[in-house]
Amino acid sequence: MGQYVARRLLQAIPLLFLISVISFMLIRLSGDPMSMYGQSSALTAEDRDRIMAQHGWDKPKPIQYLFWLRDLARGDLGSSLYTYQPVTQMIWEKLPNTLILMGTVFVVTIVVSIPLAIVSALRQYSTLDYLITGASFFAFALPTFWLGLVCIMIFSVKFKEWGLPYMPAGGMYDLVEGPSLPGLVKHLVMPALVLSVVSMASYIRYLRASMLEVLRDDYIRTARAKGLPELAVTWRHAFRNALIPLVTLITMNIPLIFSGALITEQVFAWPGMGRLFVDHANRGDYPVLMGLVLTVSVLVIFFNLVADIAYAAIDPRIRFQ
Amino acid sequence: MKTSKHMETVTAGSEANRIDRRELVKVMTALGLAVPAFGAGLAGSGRAALAQDTARGEPGGAVVVGVYQEPNSLNFLLTGGPISFASMQLTPLFEPMIRYNADGVMEPRLLTEIPTVDNGGVSEDGLTYTLTFVPDVTWHDGTPFTANDFRFTWEWIMDPANQAQATAGWAEIESVEVPDDLTAVVTLKGLYLPFVSEALGWNPLLPEHVQSTMSTEEFGRQPVGNGPFRFVEWIPGDHLTFARYEEYFRPEKALLDRLIFKVVPDRNTVIAQAKTGDIQLGIDYTEAQIPEMENVPGVTLIISPSQIYERYHFTMVTREDASVPHPIFGDITVRKALTHAIDRQTIIDQILFGRTEIARNELDNTPYENAGIIPFPFDPEEAKRLLDEAGWAAGADGIREKDGQKFTFTHGTTSGNQTRETIQALVQANLRDVGVEMTIANQPASRFFGGFNDGGGWLDRSLDMVGFTNGLSSSDPNLRPFWHTESIPTTEKPNGFNHSGLSNPDLDQLLDDQLTELDDAARLELLKQAQQIVHDEVPMIPMYDRVTINSVSDRVKGIQMSPFGAITGLVWNIADWSME
Numbered sequence: 001m002g003q004y005v006a007r008r009l010l011q012a013i014p015l016l017f018l019i020s021v022i023s024f025m026l027i028r029l030s031g032d033p034m035s036m037y038g039q040s041s042a043l044t045a046e047d048r049d050r051i052m053a054q055h056g057w058d059k060p061k062p063i064q065y066l067f068w069l070r071d072l073a074r075g076d077l078g079s080s081l082y083t084y085q086p087v088t089q090m091i092w093e094k095l096p097n098t099l100i101l102m103g104t105v106f107v108v109t110i111v112v113s114i115p116l117a118i119v120s121a122l123r124q125y126s127t128l129d130y131l132i133t134g135a136s137f138f139a140f141a142l143p144t145f146w147l148g149l150v151c152i153m154i155f156s157v158k159f160k161e162w163g164l165p166y167m168p169a170g171g172m173y174d175l176v177e178g179p180s181l182p183g184l185v186k187h188l189v190m191p192a193l194v195l196s197v198v199s200m201a202s203y204i205r206y207l208r209a210s211m212l213e214v215l216r217d218d219y220i221r222t223a224r225a226k227g228l229p230e231l232a233v234t235w236r237h238a239f240r241n242a243l244i245p246l247v248t249l250i251t252m253n254i255p256l257i258f259s260g261a262l263i264t265e266q267v268f269a270w271p272g273m274g275r276l277f278v279d280h281a282n283r284g285d286y287p288v289l290m291g292l293v294l295t296v297s298v299l300v301i302f303f304n305l306v307a308d309i310a311y312a313a314i315d316p317r318i319r320f321q
Numbered sequence: 322m323k324t325s326k327h328m329e330t331v332t333a334g335s336e337a338n339r340i341d342r343r344e345l346v347k348v349m350t351a352l353g354l355a356v357p358a359f360g361a362g363l364a365g366s367g368r369a370a371l372a373q374d375t376a377r378g379e380p381g382g383a384v385v386v387g388v389y390q391e392p393n394s395l396n397f398l399l400t401g402g403p404i405s406f407a408s409m410q411l412t413p414l415f416e417p418m419i420r421y422n423a424d425g426v427m428e429p430r431l432l433t434e435i436p437t438v439d440n441g442g443v444s445e446d447g448l449t450y451t452l453t454f455v456p457d458v459t460w461h462d463g464t465p466f467t468a469n470d471f472r473f474t475w476e477w478i479m480d481p482a483n484q485a486q487a488t489a490g491w492a493e494i495e496s497v498e499v500p501d502d503l504t505a506v507v508t509l510k511g512l513y514l515p516f517v518s519e520a521l522g523w524n525p526l527l528p529e530h531v532q533s534t535m536s537t538e539e540f541g542r543q544p545v546g547n548g549p550f551r552f553v554e555w556i557p558g559d560h561l562t563f564a565r566y567e568e569y570f571r572p573e574k575a576l577l578d579r580l581i582f583k584v585v586p587d588r589n590t591v592i593a594q595a596k597t598g599d600i601q602l603g604i605d606y607t608e609a610q611i612p613e614m615e616n617v618p619g620v621t622l623i624i625s626p627s628q629i630y631e632r633y634h635f636t637m638v639t640r641e642d643a644s645v646p647h648p649i650f651g652d653i654t655v656r657k658a659l660t661h662a663i664d665r666q667t668i669i670d671q672i673l674f675g676r677t678e679i680a681r682n683e684l685d686n687t688p689y690e691n692a693g694i695i696p697f698p699f700d701p702e703e704a705k706r707l708l709d710e711a712g713w714a715a716g717a718d719g720i721r722e723k724d725g726q727k728f729t730f731t732h733g734t735t736s737g738n739q740t741r742e743t744i745q746a747l748v749q750a751n752l753r754d755v756g757v758e759m760t761i762a763n764q765p766a767s768r769f770f771g772g773f774n775d776g777g778g779w780l781d782r783s784l785d786m787v788g789f790t791n792g793l794s795s796s797d798p799n800l801r802p803f804w805h806t807e808s809i810p811t812t813e814k815p816n817g818f819n820h821s822g823l824s825n826p827d828l829d830q831l832l833d834d835q836l837t838e839l840d841d842a843a844r845l846e847l848l849k850q851a852q853q854i855v856h857d858e859v860p861m862i863p864m865y866d867r868v869t870i871n872s873v874s875d876r877v878k879g880i881q882m883s884p885f886g887a888i889t890g891l892v893w894n895i896a897d898w899s900m901e
């Protein structure tokens with residue numbers, strides 16, 4: 001197993017290199033950082049020449065990539081072309097906020113969707129099953145930006161108009177009152193709800209399908225035939241086996257907790273990683289984008305490995321080759 | 322000089338200045354530039370003095386301003402010039418040397434008066450400026466402000482290691498001498514008229530004792546200013562908080578206890594927050610948001626004109642060689658025809674809710690505009706006649722042809738902008754009516770506004786026509802960077818802003834001369850002639866004036882929109898704002 005892990009980690013190096021080359025070229029070709037200075041006539045032509053020369057933007061793009069790679073080799077992700085802050089610092093500033101939001105969503109999703117999926121599978125084709133699958137199908141189809149805006153319109157704007165206690169429409173804290181835990185919770189409810197609803201939908205559908213598949217297996221029939229109580233059949237045999245693919249799904253989704261939610265963070269003004277990406281993508285700020293892409297790539301590769309190991313740990317039938 | 326006296330000097334200084342520009346103010350007032358929502362006292366003359374005597378509100382309270390764009394830094398060296406979006410935060414923190422009031426009239430702030438030849442502040446040859454600063458100004462850490470800070474700021478900006486973005490104005494300085502703590506004597510390398518507005522107008526200064534101990538970027542995260550508000554905290558992506566500076570050198574200290582900028586990236590969420598009262602000020606709405614914000618109880622929508630406007634630039638020369646005319650738009654008759662063919666008034670009425678006007682000329686809505694220029698009217702028959710005259714005959718499929726070439730061209734602007742895309746569709750239909758085919762080739766803004774050699778569609782001449790907003794983005798009417806032959810971008814010299822590639826020797830001469838014309842009235846005359854040539858050459862179709870749309874809670878008092886600089890124009894008197 002130690003050998004297996006070492007081999008996988010070694011394989012990650014060329015993979016990350018390829019990811020970085022492709023991302024750098026795509027990012028550099030899709031946007032030009034000079035667009036940030038675009039319309040300011042306060043910058044003379046000489047100012048622009050100087051800025052381009054300072055960043056090496058007057059050189060061909062492959063050379064610019066090598067500059068970036070050289071800095072990375074020194075452990076330096078560079079500085080934002082917009083805020084001039086070190087990229088690592090910017091990521092560290094936003095990471096806790098994203099963990100608060102996405103961590104909450106993750107826990108809520110798992111806690112709520114597992115029982116719903118099991119009930120739905122055990123009572124297949126019942127009214128309850130139709131209700132749960134129907135609702136999750138509907139939720140799965142909802143775009144988060146739309147759901148977010150509708151929630152803001154109802155729970156913030158309309159509730160205020162109707163004189164009801166209303167939810168804050170965005171941000172993490174009440175700025176006039178200052179930061180507080182109740183304030184944070186109040187601001188967290190809507191974005192977490194929107195994201196949970198959508199991600200629950202996919203978990204429920206996934207786990208329900210996997211549970212149904214297991215319930216049809218021979219050993220379940222054997223368990224029932226030998227007279228085991230239904231509860232034991234469900235929990236000891238069906239659920240534990242249905243859980244195996246779910247563990248993989250959960251582990252592989254962990255990087256999402258770090259990368260944040262692109263759209264929902266935007267709509268709810270949540271200062272997280274997703275917004276960091278969107279804000280800087282719009283400016284061609286490639287050091288920040290590369291920093292984020294690289295961080296998420298490392299996490300994805302790592303948790304893929306973890307998922308494989310966990311899979312083998314849960315399921316004794318799987319062995320490392 | 323005592324504090325009570327320098328206030329008089331301040332008023333006297335702006336008085337003298339206003340006489341020079343009285344005619345301009347009249348023009349602006351006549352054009353309806355004064356914001357009707359704040360109509361009281363906008364009669365024109367006597368306004369600068371009035372603004373200082375206006376009854377002020379009660380001190381206390383906090384105003385939360387919703388901004389969709391976070392400042393990148395609070396060091397003005399990194400924010401891309403004095404009239405950038407970050408001026409919203411810089412203006413409260415840093416006292417500018419000169420500001421523009423609600424009439425668009427220059428007011429000295431850190432200076433005792435605006436240097437002119439008449440008041441002895443500028444030498445007869447126009448090369449030496451004597452700047453006198455007001456006494457008793459302190460930085461927010463209590464250290465006195467002196468003329469040495471001015472000299473230091475210039476030195477710091479000009480050292481490339483410090484990464485200053487804009488050096489306009491500052492780069493013209495040959496030397497700065499500081500004979501005493503309140504005087505700086507500036508010698509220029511050569512005559513350069515925009516010096517006052519580019520280097521002194523709106524610009525803050527840096528405290529030498531703080532900036533010299535850290536990098537430009539670090540200072541921008543923990544700024545020490547000398548304005549009515551001091552910096553408290555900045556939580557990136559979330560908010561910035563400023564508090565009243567109690568030792569502010571003017572008797573009119575800021576009224577608000579705190580000023581908070583809340584970062585709300587989604588513009589729909591800004592609307593929701595303005596409605597719920599989470600924010601008291603919503604900044605820079607789009608035209609499409611007008612109907613939704615117009616009748617919100619307790620919130621006033623201020624729609625005011627700006628100096629920037631949406632324009633469609635013709636590509637007049639080829640990308641490869643700027644001396645070779647563009648196969649279609651190299652012909653002035655064709656450019657005129659297309660201008661006649663587009664129904665701009667209908668676009669304004671239907672898409673922009675009738676809230677703006679057809680743009681007239683390059684210096685629209687500024688005191689420097691040539692008001693005699695009349696836009697080409699919508700006249701499809703004239704358009705057809707001109708196209709016939711230019712040799713573009715009607716083709717079999719309704720699209721005109723000349724020498725076997727079809728009249729079809731590409732038009733690009735920023736993608737994902739619904740207003741722009743809707744307008745493109747209307748323009749497409751207008752042009753189809755006169756037998757011209759326009760195909761749309763939009764690009765994301767981060768690419769469109771890129772450089773000449775990096776696919777920046779707005780100036781690289783890969784598109785036949787481009788649409789974007791621009792205009793007077795510094796406070797000086799220097800048109801040279803936009804229309805001089807030397808400003809045409811090329812592969813070797815990519816950084817010029819003559820997008821169309823217009824080259825006219827008479828225009829070049831005027832643009833050169835206005836940079837060195839010491840007499841205000843004579844310079845204005847040169848600029849007016851330059852505008853006339855730009856109009857006559859039709860290098861672009863001025864589409865419509867962009868309006869600045871902000872929403873203000875009725876609980877906030879004391880806001881007076883100034884026509885100069887969309888965002889700066891809102892916050893110029895932020896010390897006078899109060900909360901009811």
